Amino acid sequence: MSDLLEHQERQPMSTVSDDVLIRFTDVNKTFVTRNGQEVQALRGLNLSVSRGELVAIVGQTGCGKSTAFNLLLGLYAATNGAVSVEGLNPHDDFEELKGKIAVVFQDGRLLPWRTAEQNVALGLEYMGVSKSERLDKAREWLTRLGLKGRENAYPYELSGGMRQRVGIARCFALNPDIILCDESFSALDELTADRLRGEFVKLVKEEGKTGVFITHSIEEALTIGDRVAVFRAPGHVAAEFTIPGELNEAELADMRRQVRGVMANGSAAA
Amino acid sequence: MAAPGLSNLQRRGQNTWSRRVRRSSRGLPPVETILALAGGAVLWVIIAAGTEDYILPQLHVVLLRIVELFVDSGQRWDWLVTMFRILLGIVTAFFVGTVAGLAMGKSQRLSNILMPYLQIIQGIPSLAWVMIAIIWFQEVEVRIWFLLLMVCLTGFAFQAKDSYRAIPKELRDMAKSLRPRRSRLDMFRTVTLPGIVPDLLTAWKVNLGLGTRVVLIAEFAGATIGVGYQLRIEQQFFRMDGVLAWTASLVIFVLIIQKIIELVERRLLRYRPTGDAPQVGDASDKPSGTDPNGAAASGLAGVATADNGGRRE
Numbered sequence: 143m144s145d146l147l148e149h150q151e152r153q154p155m156s157t158v159s160d161d162v163l164i165r166f167t168d169v170n171k172t173f174v175t176r177n178g179q180e181v182q183a184l185r186g187l188n189l190s191v192s193r194g195e196l197v198a199i200v201g202q203t204g205c206g207k208s209t210a211f212n213l214l215l216g217l218y219a220a221t222n223g224a225v226s227v228e229g230l231n232p233h234d235d236f237e238e239l240k241g242k243i244a245v246v247f248q249d250g251r252l253l254p255w256r257t258a259e260q261n262v263a264l265g266l267e268y269m270g271v272s273k274s275e276r277l278d279k280a281r282e283w284l285t286r287l288g289l290k291g292r293e294n295a296y297p298y299e300l301s302g303g304m305r306q307r308v309g310i311a312r313c314f315a316l317n318p319d320i321i322l323c324d325e326s327f328s329a330l331d332e333l334t335a336d337r338l339r340g341e342f343v344k345l346v347k348e349e350g351k352t353g354v355f356i357t358h359s360i361e362e363a364l365t366i367g368d369r370v371a372v373f374r375a376p377g378h379v380a381a382e383f384t385i386p387g388e389l390n391e392a393e394l395a396d397m398r399r400q401v402r403g404v405m406a407n408g409s410a411a412a
Numbered sequence: 413m414a415a416p417g418l419s420n421l422q423r424r425g426q427n428t429w430s431r432r433v434r435r436s437s438r439g440l441p442p443v444e445t446i447l448a449l450a451g452g453a454v455l456w457v458i459i460a461a462g463t464e465d466y467i468l469p470q471l472h473v474v475l476l477r478i479v480e481l482f483v484d485s486g487q488r489w490d491w492l493v494t495m496f497r498i499l500l501g502i503v504t505a506f507f508v509g510t511v512a513g514l515a516m517g518k519s520q521r522l523s524n525i526l527m528p529y530l531q532i533i534q535g536i537p538s539l540a541w542v543m544i545a546i547i548w549f550q551e552v553e554v555r556i557w558f559l560l561l562m563v564c565l566t567g568f569a570f571q572a573k574d575s576y577r578a579i580p581k582e583l584r585d586m587a588k589s590l591r592p593r594r595s596r597l598d599m600f601r602t603v604t605l606p607g608i609v610p611d612l613l614t615a616w617k618v619n620l621g622l623g624t625r626v627v628l629i630a631e632f633a634g635a636t637i638g639v640g641y642q643l644r645i646e647q648q649f650f651r652m653d654g655v656l657a658w659t660a661s662l663v664i665f666v667l668i669i670q671k672i673i674e675l676v677e678r679r680l681l682r683y684r685p686t687g688d689a690p691q692v693g694d695a696s697d698k699p700s701g702t703d704p705n706g707a708a709a710s711g712l713a714g715v716a717t718a719d720n721g722g723r724r725e
Contacts, residue, residue, distance in 0.1 A: 215589050240591040251586040255606040255683045265590040268598055296683040316590070 163320060163352045164191040164214065169223035171209050171377065183209040184377030187223070193319075196346055196353040198367030200360055202405055206377020207356045211324055214354065215243065228319065241269055244318040246342070248325040250309035252297040258284060258308045259293040265316040276315075283311035287341070303334040310342060314349065321346060323355040327362065339365055360401045364394060372404040380404050469653040477657035487642070491661050494627060494639040497553070498665075501560020502616070502623045509565045510612065513572025514604070523573065534566040538626050546634055556630045563626045564619040568612065575611035579603065610684075613677050620669055624662055 171184040183206045191197045201207050212218045213225050216232030216239065225231060230238050244265065252261045262280035263271075271279075284293055287307040297305055306327065313321055326342070327335035343366055346353045355366050363370045367385055374380040381404040383397060453471060460468045481487045512530070516523035536544075541562050545555040583603055592598030631640020639658050646654030 217585065217588065236591065240593070243589075245586070245589045247582070247586055251582055253583060253587075253603065253606070256602075257683075264587070264602065267602070268587075268590050268592040270593050298683070298685040 161193040162190045163193045163228055164189075164354065165224070165226045166190070166210065166213075167224045167226070169210075169213065169225055170221045171206075171213065171218065172221045182376045184213075184220075186378050189371055189379050191352060191354060193352050194350060196343065196355065196366060196368045198355045198357060198363035198370045199373055200357055200363035200370055200401065200405070201373030202375070203358060205373040205375040207358075207373050208324065209377055210373075211322060211354075211356050214322060215245065241265070241316050242318050243320045243322060244313040244316045246306075246309050246313045246321065246323045246326040249302070249329045250297070250305035250307075252305055252308055252312075254297050257294045257296055258289060258300065258304075258311075261297070261308055262311045262315050265312060269316075279315050280311070283315045284308070286314075287311045302330050303338060306330060306334075306338055310338070310345070314345060317349075319352060321351050321353045323353065323357075325357055326355070328357065328359065335362075342366075360398050360405070364389075364397055364401070370401060372401055374405070466650040466652050469656070473653045474656045474660070477653045478660050481657050481661055490638055490642050491665075493637050494631065494662070495665050497556050497631075497638065498560070498620075498623050498627050499669075501557050501627070502564050502619055504557065505561050505564035505619065505623075506568050506612070506616070508561065509568025509615075510572045510608075512565075513569040513574075514576050514608070516569070517573040517576030526569075530566050530569055533562055534570075536562070538563050538622075538629065541626075542630055542633055545630070552635050555634065556627060559626055559630050560623050564623050567615045567619050567622070571611040571615040572608055575608040576604065578611075579607035583607075606680075609680055610677075613673060613680070616673055617670060620666060620673075624666055628662065 166187045166189045169184050169187040170182065173181045173183055175181060187210060199207050199210065209218070213220055214227060214232055216236045219233040227239060228242060232239055253264065256264070259277055259280040262283055263276040266276035266279060281293055284290065287310060289304060289307055292300065292304065300308065327338050330338065339362065357363050364385060370383045370385060371379045372381045383401065389397065456471050460470045481491065512526060516526055541559050545559045549555045549558060584599070587599055587603050628640040628643070631638040632644050635641045639662055643655060643658050646658065
């Protein structure tokens with residue numbers, strides 16, 4: 143089984159590729175609390191994601207997944223080390239990455255005062271795209287995601303899954319190079335989440351996007367990722383697993399056991 | 413039509429309810445409201461018949477006086493001046509208070525600086541502000557404007573601050589992640605402003621009543637034109653019909669503005685669920701016009717479904 147999983151006990155950097163789109167190099171991130179205490183969220187994070195790859199980041203709560211996510215988004219700056227997205231620093235070159243990164247959040251995060259199509263068009267509006275063009279684009283993506291006829295519905299009029307579809311449509315309407323997902327399907331019921339996961343992966347592959355999917359669910363990470371990076375606190379990659387195209391139940395169970403072992407003890411042999 | 417299988421009593425109840433809903437949907441007041449108002453009018457007529465005119469004049473006299481008030485250009489001018497004073501003061505308080513509230517919402521330091529002043533301003537009774545305004549300002553219009561500003565400012569400021577802080581951080585992060593071109597302006601236009609509008613409309617409704625009362629006191633105390641001044645004259649001559657007519661004119665103004673605010677509210681807050689609004693989306697999240705597992709309609713058939721655990725095929 144171990145040859146199938148290509149399990150690598152870290153470090154150093156995982157994937158070496160000529161076409162690396164995202165790269166964390168020895169990244170540390172420390173927060174200072176209100177009472178002056180230092181909390182290290184990331185310590186020596188090394189991770190790279192190649193173009194067209196879909197990497198799932200899995201780890202327990204508080205292991206630094208969301209901090210890494212916010213660094214990628216450019217919402218925080220790294221304390222030490224380098225974060226690079228398409229060769230740019232997402233924090234310092236925030237504007238330059240406009241339209242190149244988009245996020246699918248947990249629960250869709252729709253603006254309640256905007257209709258479905260207005261929510262989808264939000265990113266395009268920020269980019270200065272004309273109203274007719276952005277609404278056309280929004281309707282096109284809503285149709286593609288099975289929400290034709292719901293364009294003028296407000297978020298409260300949509301089910302959780304539909305809201306998440308709108309969130310996905312908003313993300314793809316921007317036509318970004320990189321798609322980030324933060325626990326995107328964890329608030330949904332199991333069947334809806336399964337269905338949306340499949341649709342999402344298909345879209346990412348069809349559109350040739352690069353994806354980073356953050357989750358605390360091992361099952362979800364194994365289902366979605368071409369590669370699974372297992373995070374342990376304080377924010378570093380403890381192990382990586384490359385997922386082959388198809389897994390039978392026994393292989394899936396074995397991999398699940400190994401990932402759980404790394405998450406719990408830092409060792410895949412657990 | 414009543415549903416089959418219901419008892420007569422249930423049918424009667426259902427019919428009454430349907431009529432009430434129909435009336436309400438046509439914008440008519442419910443029957444019991446009309447009956448209550450009619451009862452009040454009858455009571456007025458009975459009591460007025462047994463009392464002096466300077467205590468309670470007959471209803472029709474007051475109604476005629478109200479009509480006269482709006483027909484006569486001189487008296488109408490008094491009414492218009494008061495309305496203008498109220499609106500000018502509240503609009504100024506709205507802008508100043510909203511800007512102050514947003515600044516406090518955004519910056520804790522600014523909040524620490526401004527908050528004690530606003531709390532002191534709020535703690536000063538309206539009547540004390542009237543005295544202060546009379547002593548500080550010679551010009552009547554400035555006095556009234558200042559008075560309204562001081563009385564209504566804090567309501568807008570506190571509402572703006574609280575509603576700004578109540579906008580979920582997650583929504584701001586989401587908007588920020590889309591990297592708005594004109595960062596602050598776009599964020600304000602698409603997130604902040606719609607987020608604070610509901611509370612500001614509430615503040616408008618509260619301040620409208622408050623502002624009207626305060627202007628009346630100010631005009632009563634030291635103006636030579638306006639509803640408050642007219643009320644003072646009517647009171648000096650013991651003309652109760654005049655007092656009631658001028659009071660009614662103020663009520664009419666407040667009701668008109670409240671109706672306008674309601675219409676604005678209905679337009680701007682149409683995204684909020686009403687009590688009986690059904691969810692358009694169904695719980696199972698089937699995309700529109702789709703196959704049972706929902707994948708086909710989205711153009712993603714055969715990719716991954718609930719049946720295969722969402723894995724790629």
